[in-house]
Amino acid sequence: MNFKSVKEILTAIKNKDVSVIELTSNYLDKIKERDDELNCFITLTEELALNKARKIDEEIAKNKVRALSGLPIAQKDIFCTKNIKTSCGSKMLDNFVSPYNATVIEKLNNAGTIMLGKTNMDEFAMGSSNETSFYGPVKNPWDTEYVPGGSSGGSASAVAARISPCSTGTDTGGSIRQPASLCGICGLKPTYGRVSRYGMIAFASSLDQAGIFTTDALDAAILLKEMSGYDEKDSTSSSVEVPDYHSYCLSDTNHKYTVGIPEEFVKDLNDDVKKVFYDSVKVLEKVGCKIKTINLKYTSLGVSAYQVVAPAECSSNLSRFDGVRYGHRSDNSSDLENLYRESRSEGFGKEVKRRILVGTYALSAGYYDAYYLKAQKVRNLIANDFKDAFDQVDLIIGPTTPDKAFKIGEKMNDPIAMYLSDVYTVSTNLAGLPAMSIPMGFKENMPLGLQIIGNHFDEKNILKISHLYQQETDWHKREPGK
Amino acid sequence: MWETVIGLEIHVQLSTESKLFSSASTDFGADQNTQASVIDLAMPGVLPVLNKNAVDMAVKFGLAVDAKIARKSIFARKNYFYPDLPKGYQISQYELPIVFDGKLDIYIDGTKKSVGITRAHLEEDAGKSIHDLYEDESAIDLNRAGTPLIEIVSEPDMRSSREAVTYLKKIHSIVKSLGISDGNMQEGSFRCDANISLRKPGDEFGTRAEIKNINSFKFVESAINYEAIRQRDILESGESVIQETRLYDPKKDETRPMRSKEEANDYRYFPDPDLLPVEISQEKIDKIKLTLPELPDDKKDRYKNNYGLKEDDAEILSLNSNLSTFFDESIKESDSNPQLVANFILSELVGLCNKHNIDISVATIKPSHISQLMNYIDQGKISSKQAKDILNELWAGKLDIDEIIRSKNIEQVSDTEILMKEAQKILEKHPKEVQDYKNGKDKLMGFFVGQIMKEMKGKANPKVLNEVLNKLLKE
Numbered sequence: 001m002n003f004k005s006v007k008e009i010l011t012a013i014k015n016k017d018v019s020v021i022e023l024t025s026n027y028l029d030k031i032k033e034r035d036d037e038l039n040c041f042i043t044l045t046e047e048l049a050l051n052k053a054r055k056i057d058e059e060i061a062k063n064k065v066r067a068l069s070g071l072p073i074a075q076k077d078i079f080c081t082k083n084i085k086t087s088c089g090s091k092m093l094d095n096f097v098s099p100y101n102a103t104v105i106e107k108l109n110n111a112g113t114i115m116l117g118k119t120n121m122d123e124f125a126m127g128s129s130n131e132t133s134f135y136g137p138v139k140n141p142w143d144t145e146y147v148p149g150g151s152s153g154g155s156a157s158a159v160a161a162r163i164s165p166c167s168t169g170t171d172t173g174g175s176i177r178q179p180a181s182l183c184g185i186c187g188l189k190p191t192y193g194r195v196s197r198y199g200m201i202a203f204a205s206s207l208d209q210a211g212i213f214t215t216d217a218l219d220a221a222i223l224l225k226e227m228s229g230y231d232e233k234d235s236t237s238s239s240v241e242v243p244d245y246h247s248y249c250l251s252d253t254n255h256k257y258t259v260g261i262p263e264e265f266v267k268d269l270n271d272d273v274k275k276v277f278y279d280s281v282k283v284l285e286k287v288g289c290k291i292k293t294i295n296l297k298y299t300s301l302g303v304s305a306y307q308v309v310a311p312a313e314c315s316s317n318l319s320r321f322d323g324v325r326y327g328h329r330s331d332n333s334s335d336l337e338n339l340y341r342e343s344r345s346e347g348f349g350k351e352v353k354r355r356i357l358v359g360t361y362a363l364s365a366g367y368y369d370a371y372y373l374k375a376q377k378v379r380n381l382i383a384n385d386f387k388d389a390f391d392q393v394d395l396i397i398g399p400t401t402p403d404k405a406f407k408i409g410e411k412m413n414d415p416i417a418m419y420l421s422d423v424y425t426v427s428t429n430l431a432g433l434p435a436m437s438i439p440m441g442f443k444e445n446m447p448l449g450l451q452i453i454g455n456h457f458d459e460k461n462i463l464k465i466s467h468l469y470q471q472e473t474d475w476h477k478r479e480p481g482k
Numbered sequence: 483m484w485e486t487v488i489g490l491e492i493h494v495q496l497s498t499e500s501k502l503f504s505s506a507s508t509d510f511g512a513d514q515n516t517q518a519s520v521i522d523l524a525m526p527g528v529l530p531v532l533n534k535n536a537v538d539m540a541v542k543f544g545l546a547v548d549a550k551i552a553r554k555s556i557f558a559r560k561n562y563f564y565p566d567l568p569k570g571y572q573i574s575q576y577e578l579p580i581v582f583d584g585k586l587d588i589y590i591d592g593t594k595k596s597v598g599i600t601r602a603h604l605e606e607d608a609g610k611s612i613h614d615l616y617e618d619e620s621a622i623d624l625n626r627a628g629t630p631l632i633e634i635v636s637e638p639d640m641r642s643s644r645e646a647v648t649y650l651k652k653i654h655s656i657v658k659s660l661g662i663s664d665g666n667m668q669e670g671s672f673r674c675d676a677n678i679s680l681r682k683p684g685d686e687f688g689t690r691a692e693i694k695n696i697n698s699f700k701f702v703e704s705a706i707n708y709e710a711i712r713q714r715d716i717l718e719s720g721e722s723v724i725q726e727t728r729l730y731d732p733k734k735d736e737t738r739p740m741r742s743k744e745e746a747n748d749y750r751y752f753p754d755p756d757l758l759p760v761e762i763s764q765e766k767i768d769k770i771k772l773t774l775p776e777l778p779d780d781k782k783d784r785y786k787n788n789y790g791l792k793e794d795d796a797e798i799l800s801l802n803s804n805l806s807t808f809f810d811e812s813i814k815e816s817d818s819n820p821q822l823v824a825n826f827i828l829s830e831l832v833g834l835c836n837k838h839n840i841d842i843s844v845a846t847i848k849p850s851h852i853s854q855l856m857n858y859i860d861q862g863k864i865s866s867k868q869a870k871d872i873l874n875e876l877w878a879g880k881l882d883i884d885e886i887i888r889s890k891n892i893e894q895v896s897d898t899e900i901l902m903k904e905a906q907k908i909l910e911k912h913p914k915e916v917q918d919y920k921n922g923k924d925k926l927m928g929f930f931v932g933q934i935m936k937e938m939k940g941k942a943n944p945k946v947l948n949e950v951l952n953k954l955l956k957e
Contacts, residue, residue, distance in 0.1 A: 080527045093526065100520050102527055199527040206755035234529050235758050313755055316559050319570020320524040324622070336620075340563055363561070363750035372752060 001026045004477070006071060006165050006219035013060060013070040020060065020070035024053040024114050027072045030163040031116060038139045040158040042077045043085050044117040052114050059112075066112035067226050074158045074167035077118035078125055079105050079210075080199040088201045089121040089133040089151075092321050092328045092347030102199020103231045104168060104210050111226040116164055120154030123349045124318065125175055125203040127151050128421050129411065132351040137408050140183060141480040142446055146405040149179030152213070156183040159213045162479055166223060167213045172203050173306050174400075174425025176211045177437035181400035181449025184439045184478060186466070187213050188220045191457050192432035193238035196231030202317040204310040205236075207429040216476045217438065217466035221245035224459060240457045248460045249467040257394045257465055259284055260294035265398030265424055273448060276441035277399050280450050280469070284397070287468045294389050294396070298381045302427035303419055305382070308362050308375035309430070314352075315359030321347060354415065383431040390455045395465055398424055400437040400449035424451060434459045438466045439475035447475070484680045484717070486710045487687055488646045489638035492653055493631050494663045495607065495671035496539045502606045502630035503530030503573060510669050518609075518624035524568035529756050532557075536630040537760055539662040540580045540604050541770050543632060546656050546777055547599050549584025551767050557604075557757045561750040565622050566609035574633075576751045579603035580760060581632075586656075587779065588648045592793055597649050598637030607631050626670075632662075638677065638687065643706035647699050650674060651801045655778045658803035665803075673697040678709045680717060688713075689723040693730050693737055705730035709737050781806055789813070789820035795828060804843040805832070811849035818856035827852060830870055834877050847876050854883050862896035862943040863887075896943035901934075901950045904942070908933045909954060919955060927951065 001018065003009045012018045028046055035041050049072070056070045080086050080098035082105075087093045101109070109115070122132040130138040130153025138153040140146040141161035148157040152169030156179035159167050169176040171189035180187025188211045195210040202208060210227065214220045225246065230239040261281070266274065281291060323329035323343025330342030348356070362371035389396060401421060411418045428435040433456060437449035450469075454462040470476050501508055504521035521528045544551045558576035584599035609627035613620045634653060640646045654672055657663040665672045674697075679690035691709060696702050708730070713723050728737040776784070778800040785796035799806045809827055813820050831852070835842050855872060858864045864872065864887065875886045887893045895901060908930060909916055919926040930951055935942055 080525070086526065088526065096526065098527075099525065100528075198529050201526040202756075204755075233531060235531055236529075236756065312752065316561050316571055316750070316752070319561060319563065320526070320568060322563060322565075322570060324565050325523060325568060326525070336565065360750065363752055365748045365750075368750075368752070 003165065005216055006214060006222055009071055009165055010068065010222070014065055016060065020053040020056045020114065021050065023070060024049050024072055024116070027116055027164060031158075034141075034161055034163050037144060038141060038157050038161055038163075039136055040119055040138055040154040040161070040163065041074070041117040042087055042089070042120050042135050042154070045084060045115055046117075048084070049114050049116055056112055056114065066110070068108065068223070069112035071113045072116050072165055073108060073113045074116050074119045074155055074164040075105060075108075076121055076152050076155050076168050076170060078121060078170050078201050079168060080201065081105050081115070081118065084118065086118070086201070087134070088125070089123040089135060090347065090349065090352070091134040092344075094134065094328065096327050098199075100199065103196035103233060104227055105199065107227055107229075108168070119152070119158060119167060122151035122153065122175075123352050124201065124314070125151040125170055125172055125208075126314070126351050126355055128174070128178055128418050129406070129408070130154065130179070131408060131412055132349055134349060139408070140405050140446075142184065142405075145407050146446065147182065147408050149182035149401075149405065151175040151179075152187075153179050155213050156180055156185060156187065159183070159185050159215065160480060165215075166219060168210060168227075169213055170200055170203075170208055170210050171425075171429065172207045172209075172310060173429050174422045176213065177400050177425050177435060177449065177451060178422065180213060180437040181451075182405040182447065184442075184447025184449075184475070184480070185213055185215055186217055186220050186436065186438050186476065187211065187449075188224060188436040188459070188462070189428070189434060190224060190228065190459055191238070191434040192429075193236055194240075194434065194457065194459065195227050196229075196234040196237045198231055198233040202313075204313040205317060206313060207306075207310060209429070216470055217436075217463050218246060218249055220436070221249050221463045221467075224463070238457070243460050245460050245463050249464045255288070255461075255464060255468075257284075257289045257461070258292055258392070259289045259465075260292050260389055260393035260396045262294050262296040262299065262389070262396060262398060264296050264299035268402070269399060270403065272443040273399055273403060276443060276448050277450070280440040280473075281397070283469055283472050284465070287472060289465070292393055294392060296382075296385045296389060296396075296427065298378065298385050299423070299427055301378045302382060302430060303423055305375040305378035305430060306422070306426040307358070307419060308371045309379065311355040311359030312362045312372050312375075313359065315356045315363065318348075318352070318356055323347070351415075379430045382427050386427075386431045386433060386453075395461060396453040398451050399440075400424060400451040404443045404446035404448055428453050432456065434462055436462050436466060438469065439478070440473075441475055447478075483683070484710070484714050485683045486641055486643075486706070487638050487679045487681060487690075488640040488643075488706060489677040490636045490640070490646060490650060491675040491677070492634040492636075492650065493607075493673050493675075494634065494653075494657050494665070496536050496630040496632060497661070497663050498533055498535045498539070498630050500533060501628035502533050502536050502604065504628055506628065508629050510666075512625055514621070514623040515625060518627060522568065522624055522628040524570075530573060530754075532757060532760065533630060536604060537580065537762070538770060539630075539660070540602065540632050541762065541767060542660050542662055542774065543602055543634070543657065544581030544584060545767070545771050545774055546660055547581075547584035547586050547602075549581045549599060549602065551762060552578055552580050552582065553762055553764070554578065555580040555603075555760045557754045557760070558751045559754045562747060564608070564611070565620070566611045566624070566627065568609070568624060568627060572606060572608065573754055573757070574605035575603035580762075586649065586652060588645065588652055589797055590645060590648060595639075595645065597639045597645075600635045600637055602632050602634040605631050605633055638679075643703045643710075646676065646706055647703050648801075650699060650702055652778055655801045655803045659775055659777055659781075661775070667697050667699075670697060674702060676702060676706055676709075678706055678713070679723070680710065680713045688717075689725050691723060691725070691737070692727045694727055694740065696730050701730055701732050704732070704735055705737055708735060712737065778803075785820075791821055791824055795821070795824045798828065799824065804841060808842050808849050808852075812852040812856070814853070815850060816853035816856045818860050823852065823856050826856065826866075826869070830873055834873070838877075845877075846879065846881065847873070851876055851881075851883060858883070862894055862946055864892065864894050865944065868892050868894070893941065894943045895938060895941050896946045898946060898950060901942055901947050902954070904934050904938060905930070905947070905950050905954055908937065916955065
């Protein structure tokens with residue numbers, strides 16, 4: 001059994017070419033075979049998956065077909081899943097079983113998906129290599145000495161290794177696109193507000209957005225439709241209409257996109273990445289895109305602004321993990337202050353503590369104006385930069401990451417170098433824009449991603465240009481070890 | 483001489499059905515932690531959704547105190563750790579409150595004084611920490627967590643505990659009149675922090691102490707008085723007042739500093755990214771304006787102008803919405819002079835309420851009882867003294883006035899013919915006194931009345947009796 005895409009799976013199930021139980025068991029077997037090495041999953045929900053698979057099979061027998069009937073999926077362990085451990089990659093929540101479902105989970109469950117398990121991630125989504133997880137690092141299936149990227153490393157690695165046909169992720173500064181790039185798959189971060197954040201454990205509320213990993217753009221289009229939409233439980237979710245992305249991608253309107261390449265995204269690239277990138281530009285030209293050089297002059301300030309805003313919000317968002325109502329509580333607590341201090345000292349890892357400290361500092365009286373407020377101003381500048389750019393072009397492209405994946409352990413002691421690997425991804429979060437990484441080639445046998453950034457709520461054109469690109473290339477069909 | 487400078491921060495629980503950011507009920511008195519949703523418990527991943535009714539209520543308040551309504555206001559997070567604050571931050575408003583720049587006029591001995599209202603903002607209440615339930619542990623009840631509050635911050639415009647209490651009572655009356663709070667002070671729906679400092683008149687403001695969480699009018703008065711004396715003693719001994727947060731202990735009638743750990747720290751306020759700015763259109767404000775009910779000042783004017791009530795009585799009634807509602811209903815079905823009804827309620831009924839520490843709104847005596855009693859007095863059926871006796875019987879639980887009158891056999895005799903007969907009997911018994919009276923000894927009228935009353939066991943209607951006697955003695 002070897003399906004190439006979500007679309008193939010859905011068709012096979014619908015046509016009763018394969019039973020959901022067979023399919024699910026097959027993926028569970030693949031996970032068991034590979035995951036000791038890759039470490040993609042924190043929790044495997046085998047029994048639940050098999051039960052649901054039987055239920056969907058019964059439905060299919062009665063010709064009741066939901067949008068995603070029988071589709072196996074891996075969920076990032078940042079989404080709350082009712083009665084299932086939801087750890088967020090942290091010791092703090094190692095014992096936490098959520099009493100409710102995140103909206104994303106609810107929607108995908110209702111669409112008929114089969115959850116295979118909860119995937120590994122950087123602790124509280126803070127990291128770019130999946131090395132900060134309490135559950136150990138995830139390996140890159142292209143070479144297990146390398147990181148898969150982060151924070152959604154488990155989800156990305158699982159799809160790249162073909163042990164799950166698709167998975168969810170979240171992206172605060174690049175946590176979907178960067179691992180998609182490093183693992184050679186598609187990763188879509190929608191517009192801020194496109195997908196509900198309810199039940200997604202918050203890292204930086206004004207930047208966090210849920211998205212998906214798939215092997216190709218059409219699969220992403222299918223899944224995005226089911227995840228998106230206004231949610232009354234999330235005041236920041238948008239009521240902008242959700243189009244049928246999939247049929248839009250296939251519609252033969254003869255799109256002649258004007259595509260911008262920001263000088264700031266390419267000027268410091270090494271030769272290998274530059275070559276791969278400009279090869280992909282040629283493909284876009286071939287499918288009729290007009291290429292234009294543009295400027296996003298505040299790009300260099302993105303990481304700095306991000307490293308103030310994200311920790312500031314996280315320092316507040318993570319205050320609820322205090323050992324009082326749920327989560328890790330220290331045994332060494334004699335009084336209230338001690339309970340807080342010990343529970344949080346023991347429950348949080350190094351990177352999380354670092355960001356809480358930075359964020360607390362940035363919000364402190366006397367520093368607020370110099371850091372938080374200034375970062376918000378930079379954020380506005382970056383947003384305006386994009387706004388001006390989208391007056392000239394339809395879409396913006398560049399490499400997703402400055403380089404291929406790095407080795408496990410390589411950057412763990414150099415947080416600044418780690419943060420800088422987000423240089424091309426953070427600014428879209430700051431501006432709330434949608435962006436996607438799709439495979440564009442290899443450097444030294446490790447994959448590289450092409451980032452496509454769209455205007456607000458213009459996911460459909462990101463998906464469409466990706467689909468056009470993927471009709472001309474086969475990078476997305478390459479599988480590790482083959 | 484020292485001048486006391488007082489500013490008040492009043493926390494008013496809004497009477498919405500559900501919480502400020504969750505759909506959990508706000509009912510008081512449910513079992514512990516049964517009215518806390520996943521949002522109130524601050525489960526990972528949950529998000530707040532603003533209760534629009536609370537916004538409307540805050541706007542109503544703003545309009546009632548002549549304040550400006552922010553067309554755009556922002557919720558901010560106030561960060562601090564405490565077990566009854568599940569998120570580790572309180573959602574409040576900081577830089578842009580929903581209501582600002584208002585004022586309230588209060589009257590002290592008939593003299594008007596304006597108190598500025600700096601701002602009123604929306605925020606959520608914390609849960610409750612209970613320290614005396616278990617020996618070695620503290621308990622937390624999160625039912626109250628997330629209950630909507632408005633915090634009303636005054637300018638430091640008050641100069642005595644009396645002014646402060648009058649202002650507080652007026653705010654209380656306004657929020658009750660508006661129907662935006664039950665104002666129940668025992669249950670903590672209405673509580674206040676008082677900022678107090680001393681200065682020589684004309685000097686800059688002195689260093690202030692903040693007394694937290696006072697939950698009765700009386701305690702506010704006592705706390706301010708105590709604090710003013712404490713600060714005076716400090717200043718007169720040449721030392722300085724320390725800026726600190728204090729608590730008022732009603733048992734000892736004193737204020738004392740809070741432990742430093744409970745004290746304010748750096749709250750690291752920043753706009754809550756989970757909530758959009760609250761935007762209110764002028765149309766919306768105008769619409770809410772149309773729904774405003776009669777406010778205390780209008781009420782006072784109505785009592786004075788339409789009913790001819792005395793200034794003081796009109797003021798007292800207008801400042802207590804339960805009392806004024808009771809009064810309004812009492813006069814609705816009574817033909818009596820409203821001032822007499824007011825007198826009866828304010829002296830007799832309020833006296834009983836105070837004695838038994840019961841609010842008039844929950845007393846078994848209803849306005850219909852008062853109308854009936856007042857009508858009976860008017861008709862001469864009972865005397866006002868008897869009305870008081872009947873009131874006591876009503877208070878004790880008997881609720882049928884006619885039944886009380888029958889059982890106590892206290893109905894007044896107002897029938898002229900009966901009284902005429904009784905009077906004639908007495909006058910015939912005392913020919914000498916009749917003669918003396920006719921010769922000018924007016925005082926004897928009282929003697930005749932007394933004799934007749936004695937004979938009739940006090941049931942004669944004094945007014946009719948007087949008329950009858952006058953008529954007979956003129957013959």
